[in-house]
Structure formats: structure tokens, C-alpha cells
Amino acid sequence: MKNNEILDQLNDENIDSMFIFKPENIKYISDFYPSSFAYLIIDEEPVLYVNSIDKQDAQANSSIETRDIEKLSKIKDLLKGNIAVENSLDFEYLKFLSDDIGNIVSSTVIEDMRTTKTKKEITNIRNSIGIASNAIGEIDFTSTEKYAAATLEFDMTINGSIKPAFDTIVASGVRSSSPHSLTSMNRVESPIVVDWGAKYDHYCSDITRTFIDSERQEEIWNIVLEAQRAAIDIIKPGVKLSDVDMAARDVITEYGYGEYFIHSTGHGFGLNIHEAPNVSYNSDGVLEKNMIVTAEPGIYIPGEFGVRIEDDILVSNNSEVLTSSLDKKLDFSL
């Protein structure tokens, strides 16, 4: 049971109980995703506290005991001994802003566990990838970028995606030269970067394809593909995260486009779209069996266009590209 595994780890950190309120961590531990205000306390007898609106669902679906939420002013009484909270940006900010945050520490124990996926999580991510992969065949580029995104999202939703894993990116023409370009109300031009994912049982998928139609675009696309292959080729347990990033980066740099690869090569995902590990040149740590990471090098030439290719890889001694059913190069018409 996940609670005991977390508790053992917390005890090693000299922590007696932990306060959890991120919905994705509650889902991870209890298998119940709250629709409203909820919190979970980890100790020898873990309890999930939910709002009245979630009570029936939680009792039916949570793997741990469920009770009614208590007033915030009472929560301290529910915890024993040395207390930890989840690691969060809010907590990080407060730590750096405050002279003293009293008795509280944060623990990354749950985020650490979440980096390697269970069998059930891998199945959910496979399903999420299946929904996303099928949907790209239904995308319609004959109108605006927003229209194209809407056709893709529509197909994911009717096939069981709760919602897009993140705001779908359809960035075309010169707008593709920014990796975070917002999907616009402009007509689709070439090339077209589409970065999208589904959510199945709250688990994400994350794929990018770039649709190209000129020699210049193909030249850049081939470099990005070679870089991605170099990264994917070395993905297995024990390999340094920074080496995976550099494998892709070195290819792009050799071709003279290093300065235009302005993000890291990949990241973990699961219940969140961005999770540890970060596959970056300045990451510490190594890949582990059953991590799932993206490999997504890109080249963004200012004022011209951008190309990115992204696949999802399950790490093992025989790493599996979970998105392999989807061709790297896809036909399209405007």
C-alpha cells in the first residue's frame, strides 16, 4: 500500500505525519480525484478528508478511509509529531521569504515515488496516448489555428479524454518560431507545430509533430529528427539525464543551430504534464526503470519558423517509444 511506503520514507526523514492537498497527490495515494476542497493525512492510519459534495464518490472509490473535512483551524490537531507538507512552489517561496517557518518542513517523497510509474499508471498513459494519437488524424488545417486545435480536442473529448492535458498548441508559419506560441485566430500556414495531449483517468499524454512542405523546412526537420533519435537511442536505466539532453543538443549544435534550441530535451509526465525528472543539460540524476519521459528537441529560427518533434518513452533496458504508432512525418493539406 502506497501509504506505508510513503510513511517508511518519511520516518527515514524523521517525519511522523504529512499533510497532502494537491489533488494529483490525493489521486496518486487514494485513487480518488477530488472535485472540490479535500486533504489527506499520511500516518499509521491515513485518512482522506472531503467536502460533502465528494463524500459519496470518495467513499465508493477511495482506497483509504474517508471523513468529512474539518475546519482549517483544526487541521493541526489531526497531525502528529513532526509535520511535513508537500513540496510546492508556494512553500518554496515562503521558505525564501520568511525569517522562520517554524516547525514545518517539506518532503518530496510523493513526487519522488511518482517519477517511476506503476503498471496501472503505465496502462492509463498508454490509453491517454492512444486517444491523442488517433485524434491527430482528425485535425483540420483548412481554417484558423484555433479551429485546427478545436477539431483535435473535439476528437480527444468524444473518445474519453477528460480534457486536454494542456492548452493545445497549433503554431504555424512565423508563429512556430516561439516554443510557447499561443494558438491564434490566424489562418494556418506552413510549417505547423502541433503540441497536444489527452487526459485519461487524469493521466496525461504529450506529443508534438511538425507538418512541413518546403526544402528549407525539411532540412531543419531532419536535424531535429536526428537529434531526437540520438537522445532516444541512449535512454535506459542508469543513464545520466544530462547525457540524454546533450545527445540531442550535440547534434543540433554540430549543424550550427545550437543557439536556437532554447529549451530542455524532455521531462517526465503522468498526473501532471510536467513532472520530475527534467531531462536537461543541468539536471542531476539518472534515468530509472519505469520512468516515462518526453524526448522533444526543437529548433526555433527567429522571424522564420520552428520545428519540434516529441515522443513519449517508457524507460527500461529495452526502452519503448509509447508513441511509436504515430509516424514522425504526417501528410497534410491547408
Add this chain to the structure above:
Amino acid sequence: MKNNEILDQLNDENIDSMFIFKPENIKYISDFYPSSFAYLIIDEEPVLYVNSIDKQDAQANSSIETRDIEKLSKIKDLLKGNIAVENSLDFEYLKFLSDDIGNIVSSTVIEDMRTTKTKKEITNIRNSIGIASNAIGEIDFTSTEKYAAATLEFDMTINGSIKPAFDTIVASGVRSSSPHSLTSMNRVESPIVVDWGAKYDHYCSDITRTFIDSERQEEIWNIVLEAQRAAIDIIKPGVKLSDVDMAARDVITEYGYGEYFIHSTGHGFGLNIHEAPNVSYNSDGVLEKNMIVTAEPGIYIPGEFGVRIEDDILVSNNSEVLTSSLDKKLDFSL
């Protein structure tokens, strides 16, 4: 300028500078919505700190000075004197969990300002409501609830909605008896509760219509409508929030369904889908000019069905129902 207004208020609270990192508050103050990690510091010379990925956009669109983000360990040096953070659930938790959180206080100054909308905000919300209202005419109930939601969301997206303001609810048949029912892969039955909204320039809309087709459903629907009218009729500046809730609640109670009205009558919205004020029987405070609130009573009969009707109201001496172009009763076919 919003910064000076916030600063004056902070000085009254004996605070010298404030650390802001919620994207919606950054948008409210600077008019720029960050796509990535960003924070903003309020003092005499306010600065927005953004990630490299947002730099160009922020410089083009932010109304306040933009700089590169600093390491978290440096943020304290950017702030002067007594420091405040935004009011957040995380901060509330920490306050109750910790023995002592040092020198930090939280301030609701920005959330308080955001309760009354500026001209520009009202225009954005009108546009968001326009997109959402038009889309309901395109909903297709002939397949699953998910399919219906997808048809509605598709129409909002192609007409300029960034994304749904929240997970669209299509809850039909017995599933409508829970106010937070998830949109399912089951075929649509009657009655159908549809609760939806768009996001235009990051501003939400929030509407509910219930599609009915039997006498029993109509009986309940008429009670909910009478309750909603009773609430809307008294909405103007100076009226107690609790009186608005009770106006609707009293009608439903008189008809004997009080125990089945299991949420509050309404809430503010804007950059977030739920904002102050909460229109509840236990709310303190009164309505103010230029607040925008929902009026959404409902009756949920366990094991049978539910009915909710929700409109958006701009508070003034002549309060305006912003969603009035949309009929309360809409035709449909399954």
C-alpha cells in the same frame, strides 16, 4: 494605476512590499498573463519578473517594467520592509500548521479589488458570455454526454475562447441529481443539466440551463426559476449577500425542497471561475456596484434528477442580467 492603489492599501495595513505569483493576479495588475514561471513585486517601483520564454511578450504587453527572473534564493533581496504574500489556500494551511511563520503576512488587497470589475473587465466578461451563449445553440444531445460537451466546447473554441472556463458539465437523467456530476460516456437522457463557460482574454463566463421534457421535471424547474427570480430581483448595491441567498432558499424551502438545495446561491467570477463574494446564507458583507455574480439555485432529488438555472448579473442600482439574451427554457431533441 493599479499598483499605486494596491500600495496605498498595503501601507494602511503597515506593509511595504508584496510578492505576487498567481498568474491571474499578475494579469490583473500588469495586463500580461504569463505562460510560465513569473512573479511580480509591488512597491514604489513595481517590477514583473519573467522567464526567458515570456520575455518578448511581456515587454510588449505588460503595463509595468519587466526583468528576468532571479533565483528563488534571491527573492527576499528584491523586497523591502514588511512583506506580504497573496492570500492562498497554501498559505492558509501553512499558517494553521506552523507554530510560527516568521515575518510573513498575507493580504487580500488584490482579491478585494478584483471583486468589483473595471470597464475593461466588464467588456471581457460580456465577450466571454457572448461566446458561451451562442455555443449552446450548437450542442448535440444525440449521443453521449461527453459528445454533447465536446460539441459545445468546439463552438466556443472556434469563436475565440482560450479554453472552457471549467470542465463543462453535461449531467443527464439520474446523474443530474449530483451538482458536481462528471460528464460521462453514457447516452444523454432527460433532464439535462448543462453548466458551461468560455474564457475570453482570460475572463470567464458561467451559465447553466436545464433541458426538461416531463411534467414532474417542469414542476421542479418552475420552483427553481421562481427562486432564481426572487434572488435576482433584490440584487443591487448595499444588499446583504446572505439576503440574496435566502431570497432563493426561502422559495425552495416553501415548496418543501429546502433540503435538496445543497449549495449556495451564487459566487463572483472574473479571471477565476470562483471569486469573492460568495453569495451564501452564511456570507458576511454586501453587494457592491460593478460586482459580477452568478445566481444559480438548484434542486437535486437523490435517485431522481436535478435542476439548476444559472445567470450572471452585473450589480448596479439597475442590475443587468448579462446572460439575458439566452432563454431560460431551451428546446432540444435527443
